[in-house]
Amino acid sequence: MNQASRPGRGGRPAQISVEQITAAAVDLLDREGLEALTMRRIGAHLGVAAMSLYRHLPGRDAILSAVVNHLFATALADLDAGPTWTGALTRFAVAYRRMLLAHPNAVPLLATHPVDPETAVPVLAVLLEGFAAAGVDQDEALIRIQSVGVFTLGHALAQVGARPGAADVEGAVDAVADAGGSRDAGQDPEALDYYQRWFDAGLRALVIGFDHRGAPV
Amino acid sequence: MNQASRPGRGGRPAQISVEQITAAAVDLLDREGLEALTMRRIGAHLGVAAMSLYRHLPGRDAILSAVVNHLFATALADLDAGPTWTGALTRFAVAYRRMLLAHPNAVPLLATHPVDPETAVPVLAVLLEGFAAAGVDQDEALIRIQSVGVFTLGHALAQVGARPGAADVEGAVDAVADAGGSRDAGQDPEALDYYQRWFDAGLRALVIGFDHRGAPV
């Protein structure tokens, strides 16, 4: 069998596991970026040939999905429902965002590879508790949770995709020259502050908006 | 010179232009998907060798960025400020979303390639008018516009990334069997309706939330 072979009987013992492949991929991703996530380099990072990875996963895309699910699950593992759904939703967004900023190279992966249901459902279940306790029906609760999720991810995409120098669009609207400016690796503190204020404002607006349901626009 | 050669004097006349390359790329993207956007296939689609594209653009990534900017600009070309910023913001989101759903294969590109300032600024300028008229300062206005933008894009990523069969996560939460179900190309009407309701609710929440600024969360 290709994978999912129960450890039943004999055979050569495995020297790598799916978890190790995932961890190596995350490490390589954080350290060297998306373009380092090739079968050969992941294999080399594990002391194994590229083709050996196929004994554990069906292909490269499966590794990327494994990375996505791993990061999502570990970032949101110890989420709790708490007394209010607004609080839980906010903590969800903050924890999600913290992970995204800790792994900026992974953000495009999160954007293009959906978290699979068996990873997402436990996280959602915790959040749904709080909504159910507040009498919000499940469809509406899912909409609120997912709205915060896509906002957080979309926001991180903008932050991570922006050039290191400045806050992109808003810098360009303020326009004109100040042609100098520092161009370090990473983002300058001003830009970091801008993105944080933007994130806070957007998240607050979503939560407030969902709380004021029925008010006319 | 590699590009930006003013048409000054003689030389062999060009048989392709940056605009034609962009159009060919969009066409290929819509028709055959992201993986069809290779230099060779774009060239072939224009009756030209792959390397000839480099006379007009510095590389593949520039083509992808050109596609992003083209789609963004044309989708939002005839946006107007209107009487209220809430209306303008909503029309912005709806027009942006319409483009994203018309070009689903382009959504990952929009997510990973920032719209460059000279494309974004004219669109933003129109929207900023409405905010200025309502007395909202520019920083706050940009935050509101960009929040709606990243929500819309993030939402489209979720919709486009979802498996054709069902509404992904919310289908999985409703859980259990109903193991049959249609698996066509495209999405079934139920899923389309779910995403549309989700989008409407999220957008309304954002707009309402920004309108109720200062209310305690």
Added chain:
DNA sequence: CGCGTTTGAGTACGGCGTAAGCTTACGCCG
């Protein structure tokens, strides 16, 4: 008519994902 200039074509290189077949290293059973 050549000459400068610009565009397009041809060739080549290194790297990619991965299909196919082979070798290696185990547990087990006779």
Added chain:
DNA sequence: CGGCGTAAGCTTACGCCGTACTCAAACGCG
């Protein structure tokens, strides 16, 4: 203890990718 079944890892090879480099073609102009 020897061979066998089995699963893991390795080697090779293929087609495709982006693109650097070099040359041929096609124009305006003197």
